[in-house]
Amino acid sequence: MLAYIIRRILQSVLVMLVVALVSFALFRFVGDPINSMVGQETSIADRDALRDQLGLNDPFLSQFATFVTRAAQGDFGISYRLQQPVMELILSRLPATLELALVSGVLAFVFGVGFGVYTALRRNGWASNTIMTVSLIGVSLPTFLIGVLLIWVFAVELQWLPSFGRGETVEIGGWTTGFLTPTGRASLILPAITLGLYQMTLIMRLVRAEMLEVLRTDYIKFARARGLSNRAVNFGHALKNTMVPVITITGLQLGSIIAFAIITETVFQWPGVGALFINSVRFVDVPVMAAYLMMIALVFVIINLIVDLLYYAVDPRLRVDRAATRH
Amino acid sequence: MTDALLSVRNLRVEFPTRRGVLTAIDDVSFDIMPGEVLGVVGESGAGKSLTGAAIIGLLEPPGRIAGGEILLKGERIDNLGVEPMRRIRGKRIGMVFQDPLTSLNPLYTVAQQLIETIRTHADISEGEARKKAIALLDRVGIPAAARRIDDYPHHFSGGMRQRVVIALALCAEPELVIADEPTTALDVSVQSQIIDLIKEICAERGAAVMLITHDMGVIAETADRVAVLYAGRIAEIGPVRQVITAPEHPYTAGLMGSIPTLTQTDARLVQIPGAMPRLNAIPQGCAFNPRCEKAFDRCFKERPTPVVRNADGRKVACWLYDAIDTAAKEQANG
Numbered sequence: 001m002l003a004y005i006i007r008r009i010l011q012s013v014l015v016m017l018v019v020a021l022v023s024f025a026l027f028r029f030v031g032d033p034i035n036s037m038v039g040q041e042t043s044i045a046d047r048d049a050l051r052d053q054l055g056l057n058d059p060f061l062s063q064f065a066t067f068v069t070r071a072a073q074g075d076f077g078i079s080y081r082l083q084q085p086v087m088e089l090i091l092s093r094l095p096a097t098l099e100l101a102l103v104s105g106v107l108a109f110v111f112g113v114g115f116g117v118y119t120a121l122r123r124n125g126w127a128s129n130t131i132m133t134v135s136l137i138g139v140s141l142p143t144f145l146i147g148v149l150l151i152w153v154f155a156v157e158l159q160w161l162p163s164f165g166r167g168e169t170v171e172i173g174g175w176t177t178g179f180l181t182p183t184g185r186a187s188l189i190l191p192a193i194t195l196g197l198y199q200m201t202l203i204m205r206l207v208r209a210e211m212l213e214v215l216r217t218d219y220i221k222f223a224r225a226r227g228l229s230n231r232a233v234n235f236g237h238a239l240k241n242t243m244v245p246v247i248t249i250t251g252l253q254l255g256s257i258i259a260f261a262i263i264t265e266t267v268f269q270w271p272g273v274g275a276l277f278i279n280s281v282r283f284v285d286v287p288v289m290a291a292y293l294m295m296i297a298l299v300f301v302i303i304n305l306i307v308d309l310l311y312y313a314v315d316p317r318l319r320v321d322r323a324a325t326r327h
Numbered sequence: 328m329t330d331a332l333l334s335v336r337n338l339r340v341e342f343p344t345r346r347g348v349l350t351a352i353d354d355v356s357f358d359i360m361p362g363e364v365l366g367v368v369g370e371s372g373a374g375k376s377l378t379g380a381a382i383i384g385l386l387e388p389p390g391r392i393a394g395g396e397i398l399l400k401g402e403r404i405d406n407l408g409v410e411p412m413r414r415i416r417g418k419r420i421g422m423v424f425q426d427p428l429t430s431l432n433p434l435y436t437v438a439q440q441l442i443e444t445i446r447t448h449a450d451i452s453e454g455e456a457r458k459k460a461i462a463l464l465d466r467v468g469i470p471a472a473a474r475r476i477d478d479y480p481h482h483f484s485g486g487m488r489q490r491v492v493i494a495l496a497l498c499a500e501p502e503l504v505i506a507d508e509p510t511t512a513l514d515v516s517v518q519s520q521i522i523d524l525i526k527e528i529c530a531e532r533g534a535a536v537m538l539i540t541h542d543m544g545v546i547a548e549t550a551d552r553v554a555v556l557y558a559g560r561i562a563e564i565g566p567v568r569q570v571i572t573a574p575e576h577p578y579t580a581g582l583m584g585s586i587p588t589l590t591q592t593d594a595r596l597v598q599i600p601g602a603m604p605r606l607n608a609i610p611q612g613c614a615f616n617p618r619c620e621k622a623f624d625r626c627f628k629e630r631p632t633p634v635v636r637n638a639d640g641r642k643v644a645c646w647l648y649d650a651i652d653t654a655a656k657e658q659a660n661g
Contacts, residue, residue, distance in 0.1 A: 218429035224385055225424070226444045226495060227417030230409075236443075237432050316479040317433060 023290035097272030104196030116207025138201035251307035339394035366550030421496035486517035565641030
């Protein structure tokens with residue numbers, strides 16, 4: 001188990017190094033950051049001086065080594081556009097994105113599993129058929145369109161919920177949260193639904209397919225033949241077996257929720273890292289883009305690691321070393 | 328026979344399909360006495376497993392009981408609601424399935440599965456249930472049961488898992504155990520151990536057994552009576568000695584003829600020509616008529632009803648044994 005964890009962590013470090021290389025390559029090959037930092041009147045001598053000062057003339061490997069060392073310490077340099085440390089910028093925006101991702105992830109998981117189980121158990125009921133049909137919309141409509149539609153219905157026509165921003169936020173130890181104010185909570189609803197809808201339908205269809213598969217197995221038949229209650233069979237025996245693949249997909253989806261919050265954040269003017277990234281792209285603010293890339297990679301790597309460890313918790317067959325010691 | 332533990336009366340199981348209704352089990356009747364071992368034999372698709380599933384109320388939709396009745400100690404159980412039927416399953420009728428590798432939930436320990444089942448049917452504490460479970464595992468021959476009980480199914484071999492399955496089927500002390508091909512998926516070396524175990528442990532507890540198999544050898548060693556199923560109908564039923572040593576239905580005779588014996592000197596085994604008809608193409612009259620070398624006119628027109636042959640409850644569904652048809656029979660033979 002410990003050896004397994006160490007191996008997985010080493011693999012993760014390798015992945016991060018590769019991503020760092022890609023991020024770093026951005027510095028070298030995407031435009032000339034000097035152009036976007038200085039005005040048109042700046043002389044070539046001044047530009048060269050600035051280039052030296054930023055270390056842009058050093059050899060490739062030494063620049064990369066500096067980049068990785070600094071990145072490991074959380075130092076991604078200074079934003080070309082805002083002249084602020086990149087890490088500070090990202091950290092100030094991160095709570096907004098994480099709260100949004102958390103809420104939509106939880107929504108997607110709870111409703112995805114709930115609807116999935118329901119439609120699997122009542123395969124031919126009218127409610128199941130309705131849910132399945134509606135879920136097609138969730139799978140096929142692009143996120144920005146869902147966002148715009150929700151804004152139109154709930155913010156413009158019904159005027160129940162705000163159409164943009166985070167509402168009022170409260171700061172607790174450097175973390176700004178929207179959970180504690182009524183406007184903060186109201187502002188979360190539409191973006192969270194927009195971001196989570198696709199994931200929810202995906203999880204729902206996955207749970208349904210897996211559940212139908214599991215319900216056909218011999219051990220479910222045998223559990224019924226032993227007179228166990230429907231609840232025990234469906235939720236104790238069937239659902240737990242359904243969860244192994246669902247955990248994988250949900251974990252990976254949580255990563256993409258954070259990564260693809262960009263679109264939702266843009267539609268709802270959500271002050272998160274996604275919106276920061278979009279603005280940085282516009283101004284070729286390479287340090288921010290590189291840091292964002294690294295951050296998303298880190299999120300994916302960590303989530304993958306957690307998913308692998310969750311397998312151990314759910315599926316005893318994977319605890320091979322434990323079994324070996326017992327025999 | 329009013330003192331039968333289980334009575335199946337004119338059971339009919341149908342599968343509605345887009346191309347009409349298929350009758351998988353047609354007019355099947357038999358009794359199982361308390362403590363008796365009834366063997367049910369037949370080829371694949373003869374309806375053996377379906378009969379078991381119908382009795383325990385676990386026919387897979389769209390399959391349904393379309394006629395007849397099933398009585399457990401004189402009470403009808405084929406038309407019970409979901410909840411009363413659930414209380415019969417496990418508690419009064421236990422079931423052992425074919426494949427021990429897939430019969431156990433891989434994510435729960437043996438202890439969890441046993442204790443859950445015991446406590447579903449008896450109002451006892453977790454500790455008591457655990458004690459009972461260990462005693463039962465010990466009885467079915469799991470070595471070091473007290474320690475192994477907390478293992479997961481994948482820690483056990485196939486034969487050991489089938490022992491666990493038997494313990495699970497018996498843990499609420501049912502009066503009848505339906506064993507659906509309990510040894511088919513096992514190594515030959517452990518097959519007889521498992522069959523002996525089922526027989527012994529059921530005899531010990533006074534439970535009757537319905538042993539579904541296609542292995543005549545197993546039936547010969549284990550069963551008290553045997554029912555031979557063909558295309559969803561009973562061809563012959565009776566005490567196992569009589570059926571095996573003197574089969575009357577041509578199908579049973581064919582089955583027995585196809586079993587190799589130690590004294591046999593012929594190079595080839597006898598085989599029944601042809602194959603069992605598909606459910607959508609069961610011939611008119613006797614279902615066996617295309618493969619039967621003794622078939623005569625009446626076999627192609629009328630369906631034979633079981634004829635009582637002796638006081639031991641032996642019945643044969645064949646026109647060869649119908650009293651009014653003796654003349655026709657002689658004509659056919661001559």
